[in-house]
Amino acid sequence: MGEVFLLKVLDYKDKMISGKLFDVERNKHYDYDNLSQILMLISGILGENRAEDMQKDAVYTSASKEGYFEMVSGEKSWLLNKLRVFRTFKLSICFTNFNTWQGELWCVDTGSHNAFRSVLELMLLLNAELESAAAGGESIAAEVGA
Amino acid sequence: MTEIKENIGVKRENQFDIIEVYDFTDMNPAGLFSNNMYGQGLVFNNLMTLVMLVEDCMNHNAYPQPMTRHRKLDASEDAHGEGNSFLETCDIKPPVLEMPSEWKEKKPLGTFRLRIVFRTMSGWQGDVECLDSGKTLRFRSDMELIMFMAEELRRRVDEISA
Numbered sequence: 001m002g003e004v005f006l007l008k009v010l011d012y013k014d015k016m017i018s019g020k021l022f023d024v025e026r027n028k029h030y031d032y033d034n035l036s037q038i039l040m041l042i043s044g045i046l047g048e049n050r051a052e053d054m055q056k057d058a059v060y061t062s063a064s065k066e067g068y069f070e071m072v073s074g075e076k077s078w079l080l081n082k083l084r085v086f087r088t089f090k091l092s093i094c095f096t097n098f099n100t101w102q103g104e105l106w107c108v109d110t111g112s113h114n115a116f117r118s119v120l121e122l123m124l125l126l127n128a129e130l131e132s133a134a135a136g137g138e139s140i141a142a143e144v145g146a
Numbered sequence: 147m148t149e150i151k152e153n154i155g156v157k158r159e160n161q162f163d164i165i166e167v168y169d170f171t172d173m174n175p176a177g178l179f180s181n182n183m184y185g186q187g188l189v190f191n192n193l194m195t196l197v198m199l200v201e202d203c204m205n206h207n208a209y210p211q212p213m214t215r216h217r218k219l220d221a222s223e224d225a226h227g228e229g230n231s232f233l234e235t236c237d238i239k240p241p242v243l244e245m246p247s248e249w250k251e252k253k254p255l256g257t258f259r260l261r262i263v264f265r266t267m268s269g270w271q272g273d274v275e276c277l278d279s280g281k282t283l284r285f286r287s288d289m290e291l292i293m294f295m296a297e298e299l300r301r302r303v304d305e306i307s308a
Binding site: 014015016017033034035036037039040043098099100101105107110111112113114115116117118119120121123124125127128129 | 191214219267292
């Protein structure tokens with residue numbers, strides 16, 4: 001349960017995160033160029049819909065069946081660099097207690113997962129995963145180059 | 147959290163961080179971070195690097211001590227059960243960046259004095275003052291701090307452009 005978002009990361013150079021944010025429930029997507037924009041976008045969506053009481057899991061399931069994951073997930077290394085998805089995350093925000101967010105984060109590409117208790121924790125989880133993905137990408141590039 | 151040294155008392159003047167924001171294009175804060183014990187004029191180019199600098203500063207100064215361990219994403223079976231995976235250490239390595247030359251002649255867009263006094267509930271609690279407007283906030287979470295800074299900076303950008 002909770003608000004579900006898909007976070008498609010296209011780039012993480014110098015810790016500047018950019019990509020697309022998918023609001024699964026409302027079938028909308030937004031472009032973002034930095035972390036502040038992600039926080040403001042989600043914060044705005046959460047503010048608009050706090051009063052709503054919907055079965056989000058049902059909506060999420062139907063969205064995944066419609067091919068959302070095929071569209072956004074996976075490191076498709078055969079595509080051009082600018083089309084390549086760096087990492088895709090599923091973000092579920094269940095509570096907004098203590099003026100911060102609590103929920104769960106999944107990395108769709110690796111299947112890894114954990115819960116977060118604050119925005120700070122969410123940011124550090126994202127950073128750790130994207131850093132390791134960047135390191136992996138560099139080693140693959142070096143192998144290909146060699 | 148074994149690498150965090152024992153807290154031997156931090157003087158009040160060393161508890162404050164100064165955040166000078168020089169650029170807020172597309173809501174992306176970039177500027178300088180300073181703390182008497184940690185370092186002066188450390189460059190951040192976005193919110194992530196700022197957060198890492200603040201977190202690393204607190205770990206370096208051992209003030210305030212963290213109340214929770216850092217979590218990590220885990221693909222193992224246990225991670226999908228009731229247990230959570232934690233990092234063995236809270237090693238945060240903020241990138242070392244060079245200051246853009248244009249900032250030397252520029253006045254900061256906004257200057258904030260930040261004091262974090264607790265690190266409970268995996269977040270930050272403390273107080274922040276915008277030195278330009280004089281507004282202060284006792285924040286209960288990192289999100290509240292980020293929103294306050296963004297609001298002040300957005301207002302400042304509007305004032306300049308008007």
